[in-house]
Amino acid sequence: MAQAESLEYDVLIVGGGGAGLRAAIAVYETDPKMRIAVVSKVYPMRSHTVSAEGGAAAVIKPDDSLDDHAYDTISGADWMCDQDAVEAFVNEAPEEMLQLEHWGCPWSREEDGSVAVRSFGGMKIKRTWFASDKTGFHMLHTLFQTSLQYDPIERYDEWFVTKLLVDDGRCQGVVAIEMATGRVEPILAKSVIISTGGCGKIFPFTTNANIKNGDGMSLAYRAGVPLKDMEFIQYHPTGLPFTGILITEASRSEGGHLLNKDGYRYLQDYDLGTPEAEPVLRSMELGPRDRLSQAFIKEQEKGRTLVGEYGHYVHLDIRHLGEKVINSRLPFVRELCVKYENIDPVKEMIPVRPVIHYVMGGIHTDIDAATPLPGLFSAGEAACVSINGANRLGSNSLTELLVFGARAGKSAVAFAREQGGAGASVSAQVRDEQERLSRLRSGGGSESIAGLRKEMQDTMEEGAGIYRTEASLASSAEKIQQLQERVAKVAISDSSLTFNTELTAAIELSYMLDGAEAIIHSAINRTESRGSHQRTDHPDRDDENFLKHSLAYREQGGPPRMEYHPVVITRWPPGERVYGQKKG
Amino acid sequence: MPTNITLEVLRYMPEDGGAPVFQEYEVPLRSDWVVLDALNHVKDHIDGTLSYRWSCRMGVCGSCGMMVNGEPTLTCAAFLESFAPGPIRVEPLAHFPVIRDLVVEGSDFMTKLKDVKPWVIRKEEKPLSEGEYRQTPEELADFKQYSMCINCMLCYSACPVYGLEPGFTGPAALALAQRYNLDNRDQGNEERMELLSNDEGIWSCTMVGECSEVCPKGVDPAGAIQRYKLAGAADWWKSLITRKSK
């Protein structure tokens, strides 16, 4: 554990996942004399990057081209991404991925020893690098282990950041709780990078880990930095209802069927083709993720879904594939079901429902990962550069955290070189924060953390789920506003300083409510449907009025102030999203 | 089938000054619940002061290892039903100091991970412009198994040598060293061998083998250490002979 006397650094990185570790290494590579701190509320290798399965996209094979990768990304994003950022992204992606290879990432290989690539949804050409089905795990561990060799990278593991220190118009560090001891300390720095990941836990059903509460998004939001494009949230159509564990698309491409409560392959009712015995590409269960998720909601409205302990669900049936095929082609699906959900898909149907997977929006940054607040940078899922626009393409997010993690690191070095010491008001801010946390810990409230969290999650699902309307969003906005007030009176029964996870859960809840607020209000104001943002009252894309990024600025005690920011178009004017031929 | 099951959870609150005590909680016995879900139920609805770590709930982040009925276990992969009718005894991972309740101190493990130099060591780095290092699927398979460690520390809890001798480098770290040694892109074999062929490295292992038994990812640290010993012994004799001949 890092134990510097004064806790002062050149570059401070909040979040020790893929983006944060890549940034830390980039800082060292750019200037080995920089003093670097990585502050993370969990040990770095516990970060959620670890859960990513599929792969990471980068152009490496001779039949591929950077323009193809850029176009796939831009069209997949429904033209909501900044094309200059996408171009930088696809340009730098191969080198970043090769760098990870040189650092020892165990990429799956071709027979000749070159890196293997696989196909992925929305990508025209095979360009997804993978390390079996644990790509995120291997990338994170490679980055973490590589980072261990650099002594100037000091880690503050299990330190929970509660506030950004802003003085003199620039970000100068953070205040954080050392979980093991409960002490609250400032960690000062000339540049701060936020790479704390997304906020999927705002919703009840998600593939996201428990730690993904949008901490960094909220920290930036509270410091006056806008959150960009928060209305765009990606659903995956087949997650396990209780745990949110992802059941891969492969289960459907191998021939799995989605069945409603009557055992009927309901997708045929939603212009997704007709049921065939053998799976047909882009038809029925192999339709696009968003369409499948939308069909689920329609079935639910018709009362044809099943209802269980954890709400509505349908069945994914792979039993007819037989034990042999399941064991050889879908071993991981079976393992996940058996080990973590107590269901054997060889004998039983798998309950599934759409689950939140990824937040396209995040902290507003420019192409160099800089936020509007001087000295504050952001990368990874926490940030919105934006290359994911209205819908992120599968296998772009792992690459994104490398490319923009590295960019954030370089930008942070350049900024830190220009700065002097800490501002005058910092120590007063630290004292205030210490007192605030002390009050919070001493309890006295009456609202239950778990209760408020559940209300928030249910509200978000109802109001800002797969389909949204003015009315649903407005009622959720009101509810979130109430929850914001109630969270101030939260009951904390644990007054201990030592590893007080009730205290941090309460703070995480308040972070999530900030994210929820930004999502809801960004969604209310975007009166069009684009990518993952589907408004039933405004079903069409409206490029004339809404080819622009939403920026939500926090307002004290009220809804956020919405501003807009132009989308950068370089070479690919907005067009229609077309995937293959339309099925009759 | 009973509808409830009792958890006996070891509580340790350093500020109270006392020794750890077991506290009982009754939780619903549900077929899809694992021990971790039961702890979350306690935390959310019965006793907010219970402290433990968890995150992914799908066996890959490595946070939620605890002793369940005396065995090192990932609590996200341990169904309540398999312990019915109970009670289920939940304790912090053995062999580590306990910070509080089910939270153990992990910095010793983190130090050991770093000690084995788990990164690619090369005499000469190939420029990125020359592309990837070639590695056939067979060469990948040589070390792949050892790269699957999620750092959950169950193996340290199962290892009596680590329990008796906290200086012992331990299973996961040694397996990680082997992971890089066996990677054809790495050239750090000798450097790591020097580090690990001391008394607290590979030679402390007495091959109890429990590390490999409890590993939720099938890493087999015991095998890694055995292979390491064989290589270490070969090295030792080689260096004896080359020194004699000089």
Add this chain to the structure above:
Amino acid sequence: MSAMKKSNDPFWWTLFGAGGAMTAMLVPMLLFLIGVATPLGWIEGPSYASVSQVMLHPLTKIAAFFLISLSLFHWAHRFRFTLYDGLQLKHLFQLIAVICYGGAVAGSLVAAYVIW
């Protein structure tokens, strides 16, 4: 090279391993024949003459010496760690090492004296 300075364990471990392998292969049958089957009269033991003809052959002598000596080193190494761990006597490690390996060395010398 510094590995040598750090630990003599590779040396002892090699002897332990060689002893373990050799005894695993040879000893159960030998013990069964000499110690159980013959005394119980299940089979008739060979005569003194034929035994000495085989056992006192120079090559057998060498093999027998290796078997005896390596068995002892196998024991010494395992027993040493069992004392460390099983009885938590690590603090006496030098004494234990001297007794165990010293015992094996002494035993080997006695065996050599007896055999030749």
Add this chain to the structure above:
Amino acid sequence: MDSSSEYSLHHPKWHRHRTPIFWWVKRWVYICFIGREMTSVAVAYCAVLLTMVYRALQSGPEAYAALMSLLSHPAIIVLHVFALLAVLYHSITWFNLSPKAMVFRLGRWRVPDLMISGGNYAAWLLISGVIAWAYATG
């Protein structure tokens, strides 16, 4: 952080559990482990026994006969039955663990662990058979 300090603000006292002397009787697998390690005593005993056989052989037929009759004592036989069980346990655990240390390759093909143990067992049977044959045919 100092692990030994009593609890004070920001320096919590860690709880350390001392491993009891007889830690290895608590779990069956640990008992098996200690049992495996103790087979080395039987192995050492066999070395002593073999040395005694040599001494008798070198001393002449009378000494050899005396040793043989000593070995027929019931108590010694019981001892040897136990020693035999121990060395059998030693052999089995040894052969099962050996693939962990050894990796054999034929070209690009890695010999599976089961075949390595299997090879060990086959060699064991063969060698034992040869010894038994040589002994029985005198």
